[in-house]
Amino acid sequence: MIIHHFHSYQQTIRLAPFRFIPLLELVVSHPDSYFAPSKLQLTMLTLLVLFSPLAIDIYLPALPLIARDFSVNHTLAQDTITWFLFAMGLGQLFAGPLADKWGRRVIALSGIAIYGVSSALAWWAQNIEWMLTARLLQGCGACATSVAAFATVRDLFGPKKSGKMISYLNGAICFIPALAPILGSYLTQHLGWRANFSFMAGYAFVVFAMALCAMRETNPNPSQQAVFQPSRYWAVLSNTSFLFHASLCLLAMAVILAYVTSAPVVLMQNLGLDMQQFTFWFGLNAVLNIAACFIGPKYMERVGPHRTLVTGVLLLGMAGFLMLALAKEHTALAFMLPIFISSVGFALILGAAAGQALAPFGDKAGTAAALLGLFQMSGAGLLVGLMQRLGLSAQWMISLQMWFLLPALLILFSRLKYRWYAIPESQSATQSE
Secondary structure (H helix, E strand, C coil), rough: CCCCCCHHHHCCCCCHHHHHHHHEEEEEEEECCCCCCHHHHHHHHHHHHCCHHHHHCCHHHHHHHHHHHHCCHHHHHHHHHHHHHHHHHHHHHHHHHHHHHHHHHHHHHHHHHHHHHHHHHCCCCCHHHHHHHHHHHHHHHHHHHHHHHHHHHHHHHHHHHHHHHHHHHHHHCCHHHHHHHHHHHHHHHCCCHHHHHHHHHHHHHHHHHHHHHHHHCCCEEECCCCCCCHHHHHHHHCCCHHHHHHHHHHHHHHHHHHHHHHHHEEEEHHCCHHHHHHHHHHHHHHHHHHHHHHHHHHHHHHHHHHHHHHHHHHHHHHHHHHHHHHHCCCCCHHHHHHHHHHHHHHHHHHHHHHHHHHHHHCCCHHHHHHHHHHHHHHHHHHHHHHHHHHHHCCCHHHEEEECCCCCHHHHHHHHHHHHHHCCCCCCCCCCCC
């Protein structure tokens, strides 16, 4: 799964991930940067943003084994993902203000330490309750590293270049859903499922040592404001455009989360695929998702955010019907084909909806981004966790998640579209609305 940082949605991913380091070096050469970041510092930023996707994707092939070893149903094993996302989303409400108050370096080091310790606790877990607690802590740690990394980018490159740099970092993140399950499959087969968490702990140890030596504080003027200001959050939540588009992000992420948590059960347990076959199908969808993330911004530039959202919702609705139509076909392709379609719809909705959600806010952009993260990760985690307890088949649960987006078409075709998307009511009408 691709975990994006929400300050960057209005600036889209336009450049291929394999050009990531050369592009970073190109930006370093610009003399008008606020600071002169070194290659090591830029590498540090990349390593920091990889914590969260790594914690989700690397151990997906091991989910059935975790359920078996702890003697629990698959829903509880799937909760290790939803609880992680819930903690990561909720933590954004505090990690951002704390990074402003205490500094980026302190928050990054604290997040890495929490991530490493919680990974070790997950490795040592003797029951599912222990594992879930460790995953909650790990989500808090991953949230801190992500917030610190993107705040550092803003400090280093200023308002004009930070959006492009964040896009480059998101390009690096795109590789994780394709590569991490391959590594996780290898570790699980040769060393057992716990090796995935020992790898995460080791990764945290290495990055902590690098950050301790190489990462410097980039915010010389810490904020003196209170960490939590309810009035700032209410100013965002009272905006109807934010609520609608943040809800679209929540529902779109719930579709992907429902797929990610169900895929190991459907493909490996129900259909009998081995880990290599599971990794192939999961990686294939990740590649398609990456391609959609590159194509989506170009499509939105051409047709606008309104039509992009309508297209995305329709694709997800169609994928839901196709999922049920193929439910009796017990093949990997029958399960994955609707997922392929939904991945394109997901990319279209997430980019356009997040950009529209943040658009009304200037000085409150950070607060709005934190709340958007809360909606998308914590909200999606809560929704999928509840749906998994209804006893539905994976196909029905995923289809319902897709159909939850269809009522949005009523709003997208209401008169609100003239105000939110600057669409003229007619050729002769003024745009006073």
